Amino acid sequence: MTSSPHVRARRVTLAALSAVTVAATLAAVAPALPSHAAPATAPAGPASLDWRPCPVAGGPGGQECADLPVPLDHADPEGPRITIAVTRVASEDPSRRRGTLLVVPGGPGGSGVKRLTGTAQALRAQLGDAYDLVAFDPRGVGGSSRAGCGIAAEDRHLVTLRSWPAADGSVTGNAARSRRIAEACRSNGGALVRSFSTANEVRDLEHLRLALGEDRLSVWGTSYGAYVTAVYAQKYPRRTDRVVLDSTGDPDPAKVARGWLADMAPAAALRFPDFAAWAADPAREEDGLRTARRPEDVEPLFLALAERLDRQPRRSATPGVPLTGARLRQALQNALYDDDLFPGMARLLLDAQDPGATPVLPGDLAGPLPDEDAAVTVATICNDVAWPRPVAAYARAVAEDRRRHPLTDGMPVNVVPCAFWKTPPADAPIRITDEGPSNILMIQNRRDPATPHFGALAMREALGDRARLVTVDRGGHGVYLNNGNACGDSAVTAFLTGGRRPAHDIRCEDRPVRP
Structure with missing residues (x-):
């Protein structure tokens, strides 16, 4: 579920997706923030935040930043400490302020600092001065303490971190690459890489609450960040005020990470018809983007083109990086x-078919990820839960999934570095239950390609009367202040500002797809 932050450019959010565990990529952190490459030893004690101005071009006015020291190992609070980068846009009217709203990014690997920088103005327009808006970069991300694994550059491309099988369906190459990545993290990652986990992000979040001096926090978490938020609300239920879970996956401990990734295959199949209808619409003629005459022709066209590129990759506008079937997928x-x-x-589809065109790769597919970004996205899911090891089982799963879901070609169930991870998880995934205050509002797109609606229904069932679910009848990933649906936005805003939560689950109709 996890987020793939480089993948898109949002209107009011950052370019951070949130949901493909092993493939999440990281948008660059705001330049005003320092990067702390190694843990620093400091005495344990009450944390404090020394705020400083950190204006960002195009960002909100009055943005401040601070560094929060937290234990590298929470089981050893007197031991080495690392730094968590924090940012704040404070309420300008103390008489209207009711608390702090914490914005939790997707990922693993998403930058909360970057996300708040991109969303603060829209949030302020919706919420007024009801909250100080606060976000943080999880350990390993952006301006927080970081560490790499020394992963080879050729293994850090998005299409190699994500295990797209060979053209014939073979996973042998994926297994060899996954083993190399796991070994690199074992040999070079050190204690900080071993500490990247959901459990530690939740512990760091609680340290942040204490440093902010808040008895309770309101929280808006998106995608993987919604899972982090749900775990926090389960572990510290009396420390939560109003909680929004935006775009969530199945919280079943047996489905964490591995299940989220596998769910993307049926999710993509449910979402694809939206693209097919758009691409075949006669309105695309004006821009020269009409891909097919009928929506039902788009999928076979795409699949045939991907298979052709498997056999004969096309030279792209990026030297040395061809357009392959995997990159098209x-x-x-x-x-x-x-x-x-x-x-x-x-x-891209049209240029790939035109012998006279040179396809231009999307930016996130044109080169390798930085080593630190690859390390945090891989290590977090591998440290969270144990994955099956037999490669033969992955090969069988890929063969079946390619047949059932050809758009994703078996990638979501393929072998990943976690199959070769040597360090067992330090914490078992927490079980989300209905024990706790009824202060959670969920919001979900019906056709989400990363955190599908059926996964959100599992979260809703687990939470019981603690939650209400707002379903927006449209496609895409991320809902609040993200897709222009007034019904969904107003439901979340009413909850955050006035505590008004629907009496029962509701459905918001879609507006027409944007041209």
């Missing part, structure tokens, strides 16, 4: 997150 997965990415996907 990955471009589609990225584009399904947001209707605004449909034009770029249509152009």
Whole structure:
């Protein structure tokens, strides 16, 4: 579920997707923030935040930043400490302020600092001065303490971190690459890489609450960040005020990470018809982007083109990085997150078929991820839960999934570095239950390609009367202040500002797809 932050450019959010565990990528942190490459030893004690101005071009006025020291190992609070980068846009009217709203990013690997920088103005327009708006970069991300694994550059491309099988369906190459990545993290990652986990992010979040001096926090978590928020609300239920879970996956401990990734195959199939209808609409003629005459022709066209590129990759506008079948499939997965990415996907499909064109790869597919970004996305899911080891089982799963869900070609069930991870998880995944205050509002797109609606229904069932669910009848990933649906936005805003939660689960109708 986890987020793939480089993949898109949102209107009011950052370019951070939130949901493909092993493939999440990281948007760059705001330049005003320092990067702390190694843990620093400091005495344990009450944390404090020394706020300083950190204006960002195009960002909100009055933005401040601070560094929060937290234990590298929470079981050893007197031991080495690392730094968590925090940012704040404070309420300008103390008489209207009711508390702090914490914005938790997707990922693993998403930057909360970057996310708040991109959303603060829209949040302030919705919420007024009801909250100090606060976010943080999880350990390993952005301006927080970071560490790499020394993963080879050729293994850090999005299409190699995500295990797209070979053209014939073989997973042998994926297994060899996954083993290399796991070994690199074992040999070079150190204690900080071993500490990247949901459990530690939740512990760091509680340290942040204490440093903010808040008895309770309101929280808006998106995608993987929604899971982090749900775990926090389960572990510290009396420390939560109003909680919004935006775009959630199945919280069943047996489904964490591995199940989220596998769910993307049926999710993409449910979302693809939105793109097909858009790409075949006669309105695309004006922009030269009409891909097919009928919506039902788009999928076979795409599949045939991907298979042709498997056999004969096309030279792209990026030297040394060809357009392969895997890159075309990955471009589609990225584009399904947001209707605004449909034009770029249509152009790529058309150029890939034109012998006289040179296809331009999306930016996130044109080169390798930085080593630190790859390390945190891989290590978090591998430290969270044990994955099956037999490669033969992955090969069988890929063969079946390719047959059932050809758009994703078996990638979501393929072998990943976690199959070769040597360090067992330090914490078992927490079980989300209905024990706790009834202060949670969930919001979900019906056709989400990353955190599908059926996964959100599992979260809703687990929470019982603690939650209400707002379903928005549209596609894409991320809902609040993200897709222009007034019904969904107003439900969340009313809850955050006035505590008004629907008496029962509700459905918001979609507005027409943007041209």
